[in-house]
Amino acid sequence: MSRPLLQVRGLRTVFDTRAGRVCAVDGVDVTVEPGECLGVVGESGSGKSVTFASVMGLIRPPGRIEAGEILFDGVDLRQLSRRQMQAVRGRDIAMTMQDALTALNPALTVGTQIAEMLEAHDDELPRGGPARARAIRARAVEMLGLVGIPSPDDRLKQYPHEFSGGMRQRIMIAIALASKPRLLIADEPTTALDVTIQAQVLELIDDIRARLGMSVVLITHDLGVVAQHCDRVIVMYAGQVVEEGPTAAVIGSPRHPYTRGLLASIPRPALRGQPIRPIEGQVPELIDLPPQCRFHARCPEAGPDCLRPIEMRRVGPGRQVRCIRTPAEAGP
Amino acid sequence: MTGALLQVEGLSKTYVGRMSLVGRLLGRRPTAVRAVSDVSLDIERGEILGLIGESGCGKSTLGRAILRLHEPSAGRVTFDGTDVTALSPAAMTAMRRRMQIIFQDPYASLNPRRTVADIVGLPLQLHGLASGRAAQRETVAEMLEKVGLKAGQIDRYPHQFSGGQRQRIGIARALISRPDFVVCDEPVSALDVSIQAQIIQLLQDLKREFALTYLFISHDISVIGYLADRVAVMYLGEIVEQGPVEAVLSRPRHPYTQSLLSAVPKVEATARTDRVRLTGDLPSPLNPPSGCKFHTRCPLAIDICRRSAPHRETVGQGHDAACHRLHEGLSITDGGSAA
Amino acid sequence: MSFASDARAPADSLFRRNLRAFAANRLAFGSAIVVLIFVVMAVFAPWIAPHDPAATDLFRRLQPPAWMEGGDWAFPLGCDALGRDILSRIIYGARISIFIGVAVILVATVVGILAGLAAGYLRGWVDIVISRIVDILLGFPYLIFAIGLMAMMGPGLANIILVMAYKEWVIPCRVVRGETLAVRELEYVEAARAVGASDRHIMLREILPNILSPVLVVATIRMADVIILEAALSFLGLGVQPPTASWGAMVADGRAFILESWWVSTFPGVAILLLVLAINVASQGLRDAFDPRFSE
Structure with a gap:
C-alpha cells in the first residue's frame, strides 16, 4: 500500500483547568489511507472531536498538544509555522462542524464565503482582473451545484439564515470542498439533521469522495452511519482508541467490551420485549486518570489484572484492540 | 374505542403571530402557524404509543397540547372519562398530578x-402529597433510589x-406524584448511546412498577420500534399513518413512513441500493402545501394529491393511513424507480 | 468551539464561585473596600466624628485645613462658614447619602422586580400597561420633574426617597422584564407548570432566583447615580434640610467662598466623587463576576 495520507502517532492533547489537568486525548494513533472513509465513533468526552481539532491545529489555550506526531503526506504538521498551517488548513485538509448555523458567518452571503475560501487557496485561478472574479463566481456556482443546491446562481446571494438546516450543512461542505482538499474531516455532519435529510447529506459525501478521490474522516456517535458509509472504523473511549478495524469486522464481531456494550445499547425493533443491556455507569472524568484500563469500572469482564496500562494489540488482519481479555490473532 | 385511557379528538393548535399596530390598521391578517391540525388518537391503558416525526412536524406541540401546557385551539382531550379541555384552571392543576411529562433537554428542564430536593419535591408540595418537610424529603429520597440515583445526592x-443523571432527576419529578399517564418528549435524544440505553431500560422498568401509560415522542425509529406497542407517524402537523408497531414497521403503507424507514442507517449490514432518497426539505409550516401535505416530496404524487387532502383509511387490524394511492399497493421503492 | 471537555463542576455553589472571581479582580475588590469604609463611617458616625456636625463656632469661621496656615489638627479638613467641622459633617453626610441611596434602590428594586416579573411573565394587557408607563417615565426630563415634585411635596427625607424611587423603579423593571421574557421560555418553567405550579410560584421561586444576578448588578450601578442625584437636589436646596449635613448641600454652601476658602466645597465634593467612583468600579467587577454575558 502507498504512504498513508494522514498518520497520527501518540497524540496527547490536554486542557489545563482549575479542577486539574484534563487529558482529552491520550496516546491516540490514527491512520487515514488515500481515498478511504474512516469512521470515528465515540460518545461525548471520548476525545474524537479533540483528536481532529488537534490535527487541524485548532486547539487553543487552555488546551495544548503535549506529545505526538501528526504526519500529513509525510510532513509533520506540528512543525509547521502558523502561516504554513493556515495554508494546509482549508487547501489540503478541510473540516466541517456539527452546527452549520454557528460555523457559517451570518453577516456574509454564501457566495462571499465560498469566494473567500477560493481566494485563499485556489492557485489555478487566473491572476487579477475581471477574469479572476468571473472564474471565482463560476467555481462557487459549481460548488453549490455539486452539493445539490437547486438554482445555485440565485442562492449565492443569500445569507446562511435563509437556508434550512440540511442546506446549511451542504453549504458548509461546499465551502470545505471549494479548495479540493485531499482530506475532509466531517465532525458529526448529520447529528443536527433529521433522518431523511441525514441520508441525503451522507450520500452526498460518499458521492463526492468517489468523484474527487479524497479521503474522509466521519466523526459520529452513530454506529449505523458508520456501518453504511465507512470502510474502516476506530472506536474511542475516554481519550483513547480502544478498537480499530474494517467496519464489517468490528461491527460483526466486536472484540472490545466497550464496542460490544455500545452495540448492545442500540435499541432495535428486532429486540422487542427483550431487555437491552446498557453499559452501566458513566464515562470517567478525564482528570488525573491512573494508568490503567479506562473502561474497567464499567466492564463486565474486568479483573484485577486490568489495573495496569493496556496497550493496543493486533487481533486479526487490520484489527487492533486495547483489551487483555481478547485472545490475540483469534481465528481466521 | 372503549377502555382508552386517553382519547384525543380533532385536536388542533394554531399559533397566531403578534400583530403590529400598523399591520392591524392596514387590516392585515396575522400570520398563523397550524402546528397540529385535526389530530385524533387513542391511547389504551398500559400501552406505549410512539409518536414519530421529524423536527418541526408538531409532535412536541401535540404532547404539550394534550397536557394543556399549550392551550389547544380546537378539539377535545378525554382522560379517564374526564374532558380535560373543559376543566377549570384549578381542576386542571389538580389533574396535573395524574398527567405528567418528561422533557428532552436534561439541562434546560431543571432549574x-x-x-434536587426542591425540584423533585415540588409536585408533592403543590398537591399536598406529603405531610411535612421530613416526610417530603423521605419520599423524594425513595424516588431518587428508584430512578437509580443515591438518596445522599438530594441536596x-x-x-x-451528568446529562444522564439529570434526566433521571427529570423522571423522578414526573413520577413522584404517581401519575397514570406520562408524555415522554424525546427523553433520550440528547443522551449518549450507552446512557440512552440505561434511560430506556429505566423507563421500561418504571412503567411496569407504576403501571404507567406513555405517549413516547421520538424522531428515532429504532427507539420507537423497540419500545412502543403502537406507533403514529406525523408529518407537518398531521398523523399520516398509525397502527401496531410491527405492522407499521414491516409493512409501512404511507410513502412518508416508507421513506423514513429506509433513511435510517442500520447497524446490520444491508444493501445500500434499496434506499429511497427524499428530495427537498420539509416545507415551511407557515405556508403548507395544498392537498396532501407530503406531495412536494413524494415520489408517488399524482395530480389529485396536489388538489385534495386524503382521509385516513383502514388498511389492517388497527392500522390506518392517509394516502390517495393507498390501494394501489405501491411502495416508494418501485415508484421511485419508475419515475 | 467547546472542546474543553465537560469536566464536571466541583461541589461548589455558583454564588461562591462568582464571589471568588470577584475577589480576584483587585481593583474592584479595593473599591468595594472603599465603599465598605464609607458604610462603616455612616453607621458609626457618632463614635467616629470628632465633633458635633451641627455645633457652630463663629471663631472658627472658614478655618483652613490643618496643614495650611491657621489650621488646627483638631479640625483636620477645616471649618465652614458657620465654623462647623467639615470632617465631621462629611462623616455624618455619608449617612444621608448612603441611607437615601440604599432606601431608594431598595424601594425601586422591589417595585421594579414585581412590575417586571408581572409584565414579562403574564404578558397581555398587564405587560402593555406597565411597558407604557415605563416608556412615559423614561421620556420625561427627570430633573425638572423632580424639582417640581419636590417643590410641591416639600422637602424631607421620606419625600426625597419617594420622588427618586418614583422613577428609579423603571430601570430594574426593564431589566427584569427582559430577563423574564427569556427565562419564561426555558423548559424548567414549563416543567413547573406541568406539575401544577401557580403563576406566583413560578414567578417568585422559579424565575426570580435565576434573574437576580443582573438585577443586583444594575442596582449597584444605579446606586451611584442616585447618590449623585441626591447631592444635586440638596445642592439646589430641595434635598435634606439644614442643619442636617448632606454632601450636596455642603458643596452648595461653599459656593460663595470657592476662591478664598476652597476647602468648604472641595472636600464634600471629593467625598461624592470617591464614593461614586468606588461604587461604579465595584459594580463593574460584580457585573463581570456575576453576569459573564457582559464581559469578554
Whole structure:
C-alpha cells in the first residue's frame, strides 16, 4: 500500500483547568489511507472531536498538544509555522462542524464565503482582473451545484439564515470542498439533521469522495452511519482508541467490551420485549486518570489484572484492540 | 374505542403571530402557524404509543397540547372519562398530578438554582402529597433510589450531575406524584448511546412498577420500534399513518413512513441500493402545501394529491393511513424507480 | 468551539464561585473596600466624628485645613462658614447619602422586580400597561420633574426617597422584564407548570432566583447615580434640610467662598466623587463576576 495520507502517532492533547489537568486525548494513533472513509465513533468526552481539532491545529489555550506526531503526506504538521498551517488548513485538509448555523458567518452571503475560501487557496485561478472574479463566481456556482443546491446562481446571494438546516450543512461542505482538499474531516455532519435529510447529506459525501478521490474522516456517535458509509472504523473511549478495524469486522464481531456494550445499547425493533443491556455507569472524568484500563469500572469482564496500562494489540488482519481479555490473532 | 385511557379528538393548535399596530390598521391578517391540525388518537391503558416525526412536524406541540401546557385551539382531550379541555384552571392543576411529562433537554428542564430536593419535591408540595418537610424529603429520597440515583445526592444542584443523571432527576419529578399517564418528549435524544440505553431500560422498568401509560415522542425509529406497542407517524402537523408497531414497521403503507424507514442507517449490514432518497426539505409550516401535505416530496404524487387532502383509511387490524394511492399497493421503492 | 471537555463542576455553589472571581479582580475588590469604609463611617458616625456636625463656632469661621496656615489638627479638613467641622459633617453626610441611596434602590428594586416579573411573565394587557408607563417615565426630563415634585411635596427625607424611587423603579423593571421574557421560555418553567405550579410560584421561586444576578448588578450601578442625584437636589436646596449635613448641600454652601476658602466645597465634593467612583468600579467587577454575558 502507498504512504498513508494522514498518520497520527501518540497524540496527547490536554486542557489545563482549575479542577486539574484534563487529558482529552491520550496516546491516540490514527491512520487515514488515500481515498478511504474512516469512521470515528465515540460518545461525548471520548476525545474524537479533540483528536481532529488537534490535527487541524485548532486547539487553543487552555488546551495544548503535549506529545505526538501528526504526519500529513509525510510532513509533520506540528512543525509547521502558523502561516504554513493556515495554508494546509482549508487547501489540503478541510473540516466541517456539527452546527452549520454557528460555523457559517451570518453577516456574509454564501457566495462571499465560498469566494473567500477560493481566494485563499485556489492557485489555478487566473491572476487579477475581471477574469479572476468571473472564474471565482463560476467555481462557487459549481460548488453549490455539486452539493445539490437547486438554482445555485440565485442562492449565492443569500445569507446562511435563509437556508434550512440540511442546506446549511451542504453549504458548509461546499465551502470545505471549494479548495479540493485531499482530506475532509466531517465532525458529526448529520447529528443536527433529521433522518431523511441525514441520508441525503451522507450520500452526498460518499458521492463526492468517489468523484474527487479524497479521503474522509466521519466523526459520529452513530454506529449505523458508520456501518453504511465507512470502510474502516476506530472506536474511542475516554481519550483513547480502544478498537480499530474494517467496519464489517468490528461491527460483526466486536472484540472490545466497550464496542460490544455500545452495540448492545442500540435499541432495535428486532429486540422487542427483550431487555437491552446498557453499559452501566458513566464515562470517567478525564482528570488525573491512573494508568490503567479506562473502561474497567464499567466492564463486565474486568479483573484485577486490568489495573495496569493496556496497550493496543493486533487481533486479526487490520484489527487492533486495547483489551487483555481478547485472545490475540483469534481465528481466521 | 372503549377502555382508552386517553382519547384525543380533532385536536388542533394554531399559533397566531403578534400583530403590529400598523399591520392591524392596514387590516392585515396575522400570520398563523397550524402546528397540529385535526389530530385524533387513542391511547389504551398500559400501552406505549410512539409518536414519530421529524423536527418541526408538531409532535412536541401535540404532547404539550394534550397536557394543556399549550392551550389547544380546537378539539377535545378525554382522560379517564374526564374532558380535560373543559376543566377549570384549578381542576386542571389538580389533574396535573395524574398527567405528567418528561422533557428532552436534561439541562434546560431543571432549574439551576434549586436543589434536587426542591425540584423533585415540588409536585408533592403543590398537591399536598406529603405531610411535612421530613416526610417530603423521605419520599423524594425513595424516588431518587428508584430512578437509580443515591438518596445522599438530594441536596445537590443540577450542575453537579451528568446529562444522564439529570434526566433521571427529570423522571423522578414526573413520577413522584404517581401519575397514570406520562408524555415522554424525546427523553433520550440528547443522551449518549450507552446512557440512552440505561434511560430506556429505566423507563421500561418504571412503567411496569407504576403501571404507567406513555405517549413516547421520538424522531428515532429504532427507539420507537423497540419500545412502543403502537406507533403514529406525523408529518407537518398531521398523523399520516398509525397502527401496531410491527405492522407499521414491516409493512409501512404511507410513502412518508416508507421513506423514513429506509433513511435510517442500520447497524446490520444491508444493501445500500434499496434506499429511497427524499428530495427537498420539509416545507415551511407557515405556508403548507395544498392537498396532501407530503406531495412536494413524494415520489408517488399524482395530480389529485396536489388538489385534495386524503382521509385516513383502514388498511389492517388497527392500522390506518392517509394516502390517495393507498390501494394501489405501491411502495416508494418501485415508484421511485419508475419515475 | 467547546472542546474543553465537560469536566464536571466541583461541589461548589455558583454564588461562591462568582464571589471568588470577584475577589480576584483587585481593583474592584479595593473599591468595594472603599465603599465598605464609607458604610462603616455612616453607621458609626457618632463614635467616629470628632465633633458635633451641627455645633457652630463663629471663631472658627472658614478655618483652613490643618496643614495650611491657621489650621488646627483638631479640625483636620477645616471649618465652614458657620465654623462647623467639615470632617465631621462629611462623616455624618455619608449617612444621608448612603441611607437615601440604599432606601431608594431598595424601594425601586422591589417595585421594579414585581412590575417586571408581572409584565414579562403574564404578558397581555398587564405587560402593555406597565411597558407604557415605563416608556412615559423614561421620556420625561427627570430633573425638572423632580424639582417640581419636590417643590410641591416639600422637602424631607421620606419625600426625597419617594420622588427618586418614583422613577428609579423603571430601570430594574426593564431589566427584569427582559430577563423574564427569556427565562419564561426555558423548559424548567414549563416543567413547573406541568406539575401544577401557580403563576406566583413560578414567578417568585422559579424565575426570580435565576434573574437576580443582573438585577443586583444594575442596582449597584444605579446606586451611584442616585447618590449623585441626591447631592444635586440638596445642592439646589430641595434635598435634606439644614442643619442636617448632606454632601450636596455642603458643596452648595461653599459656593460663595470657592476662591478664598476652597476647602468648604472641595472636600464634600471629593467625598461624592470617591464614593461614586468606588461604587461604579465595584459594580463593574460584580457585573463581570456575576453576569459573564457582559464581559469578554
